[in-house]
Amino acid sequence: MLSTEENQLLTQVGPGTPMGELFRRFWLPAMLSEELPGPDCTPVRLRLLGEDLVAFKDTQGRTAIVDGFCPHRSAPLFFGRNEESGLRCVYHGWKFDVTGACVDMPNCVEGENFRSKVRLTAYPTFDGGGLIWVYMGPPAQRPPHPGYEFLDKPATHRYAFKYLLECNYAQSLENEFDTGHSAFLHSRLEGAQGARLDNRWVAAGMRQNRVVDYSKMQIVDTEFGSALIRRWDQQTENGNEVYSIGTPFWMPCFSAAGALTAPGTFPLNIKVPVDDQHTAFFRYKWSDEPLTEQMLWEMKHGGYEFPAVIPGTFTPKENKSNDYLIDRNRQRFYNYTGISNTPVQDFAVTENQRGPVTDRTRETLVSSDKYLIHVRRRLLAAARLLMQGKEPAEPWHPDAYRQRMRRIQVPPGTAPEEAARRLLDPESSAESGNGMWAGMLAGAPAPLAGSSSQG
Ligand code: FES
Ligand SMILES: [Fe+2]
Numbered sequence: 001m002l003s004t005e006e007n008q009l010l011t012q013v014g015p016g017t018p019m020g021e022l023f024r025r026f027w028l029p030a031m032l033s034e035e036l037p038g039p040d041c042t043p044v045r046l047r048l049l050g051e052d053l054v055a056f057k058d059t060q061g062r063t064a065i066v067d068g069f070c071p072h073r074s075a076p077l078f079f080g081r082n083e084e085s086g087l088r089c090v091y092h093g094w095k096f097d098v099t100g101a102c103v104d105m106p107n108c109v110e111g112e113n114f115r116s117k118v119r120l121t122a123y124p125t126f127d128g129g130g131l132i133w134v135y136m137g138p139p140a141q142r143p144p145h146p147g148y149e150f151l152d153k154p155a156t157h158r159y160a161f162k163y164l165l166e167c168n169y170a171q172s173l174e175n176e177f178d179t180g181h182s183a184f185l186h187s188r189l190e191g192a193q194g195a196r197l198d199n200r201w202v203a204a205g206m207r208q209n210r211v212v213d214y215s216k217m218q219i220v221d222t223e224f225g226s227a228l229i230r231r232w233d234q235q236t237e238n239g240n241e242v243y244s245i246g247t248p249f250w251m252p253c254f255s256a257a258g259a260l261t262a263p264g265t266f267p268l269n270i271k272v273p274v275d276d277q278h279t280a281f282f283r284y285k286w287s288d289e290p291l292t293e294q295m296l297w298e299m300k301h302g303g304y305e306f307p308a309v310i311p312g313t314f315t316p317k318e319n320k321s322n323d324y325l326i327d328r329n330r331q332r333f334y335n336y337t338g339i340s341n342t343p344v345q346d347f348a349v350t351e352n353q354r355g356p357v358t359d360r361t362r363e364t365l366v367s368s369d370k371y372l373i374h375v376r377r378r379l380l381a382a383a384r385l386l387m388q389g390k391e392p393a394e395p396w397h398p399d400a401y402r403q404r405m406r407r408i409q410v411p412p413g414t415a416p417e418e419a420a421r422r423l424l425d426p427e428s429s430a431e432s433g434n435g436m437w438a439g440m441l442a443g444a445p446a447p448l449a450g451s452s453s454q455g
Contacts, residue, residue: 002360002363004361006360007357007358007359007360007361009380009383009384010170010360010376011169011170011276012276013050014050015049015050018387019379019383022379023136023273024135024136024137025141025143025386025391025392026135026252026395027126027133027135027143027145027146027395028048028133028134028135028253028272029131029132029270029282030055030125030133030272031044031055031132031162032130032161032162033127033131033132035055035132036055036056036057038057039057039060039061040057040082040083041056041082042056043077043078043087044056044078045068045078046065047275048136048280049136049274049275050273050275051067051068052068052069053068054067054076054078055132056080056082057082058082058097058098059084060085062098063127064125065125065132066096066100066121066123067100067120067121067122070120071102072094072118073091073092075089075090075091077089077096077120086104088104092106093106094115096120096122100121102115102118102119102120103115105118124142128145129148129150129151130155131282133146141391143398144395144396146398146401147398147401148402149402149404150268150284150286154290156290157288157289157291158286158287159284159285159286160283160284160285161282161283161314162314163283163307163314163343163347164278164313164314164315165350166277166278167277167278167356167357167358168276168356168357169279170379171279171351172279172281174375174376175350175372176269177249177255177257177372177375179228179257179372180210181349183210185346185349186336186342186345187335187336188334188336189333189334189336211368212367214367216230217229218230218416219370220245220420220424221378222248222400222403222424223397224397224400225248225250225251225254225378226249226374226375226378227245227248227405229243229244229416229419230243230246231416231419236409240411241411241412241414242409243420243422243423244423245406245407245420245424247371248403248405250394251378251395252379252394254268254270255268255271256268256269256405261305262291262305264289265286265287266285266286267284267285268282269282269283270283276357278356280314283306285299303341304341305343316347318339318344318347320347323348324339324345324347326348327339327340403424403426406423
């Protein structure tokens, strides 16, 4: 539970708000690269952190993300003419380049001299991993590019899509670290179609995982955010104990909690605030190997890992306006929710927690909510520190963001703190790799987080 004031601190992301300023210290994905297909492309309307923006590529192919309104009389630059290395406002013809400089002011006698005094807000961008990234903070605090491994992967090794969600980012983000919900929300009924009615609340194959017991797990803070360390029940043949690190929270809004991912691919779920009531959810899969044609087809058209959208939009076909096409017959006999698609099951709950900005004064949290409480506390603490003038350290540790989820063996009796230290040391010997990660997340040989978040 949070106080009203804390809830506002967590959820408000506009310019000048503490959380909004914290997010503005990080490079964030703004859009899919394919949304700006090439030089002089059609300008794209964009809203991020409560700011209305316009994105375009100029004649040289340079990407611009700029204020959505002209500094002359606030006409919408979305209607602008993207021509000859700049975007021209259609109201009176002022023209701006990708840096925001006014390069033409053709409607007044003082234009030639006065235009150098006029600037359009323009944010730095870079293109990486099939995403266009933006930095919306103070120029002096601009950090290096993040160190995610997927930024180095060629296009053949990755797939990304975007969904617009009708809720505050924190609702969607907390769902990533709501480690126990898969055993209910994403479960099928025992025996699927043939389930008996008295079994209808039983999650097939997941009963043993319904209880999330944090006494067997340790939440650790890292240079990139937080992670979950777990001691596995089984030992190795030589009697060593096995520890793993997983379910990473990369500050401020990145997660790899999703279990629903093709073999050999790494999942990544990114929840970028559009404004207080909307979120851009970038769903990302990448691999050390090229994705196979079959994998790509499944991702693009299968409607399983990536829910289908209304053509020409980023809105899922199963959405809030149609109650996510819940099928009560399916719910009675087949799965827990009656909603067919796993990510959509998440959307259905997170978009409707008493509304788009949930009232956290009305929650009743229990021990199984420990990780999501940790994540929100970490965000709140960082926002408060920033208000006091202490800049966040995470954006300045891009290499920490490279760390893979891993597993180590330690001699029996090793203190959990020592196991955690070794897991966080990328130099220590450990198993790692996407096979292991995907295996753990898929629940084989043992789920990483007791009942890991899926979606
Ligand atoms: S409002 Fe854009 S040129 Fe006048
Ligand atoms: Fe989920």
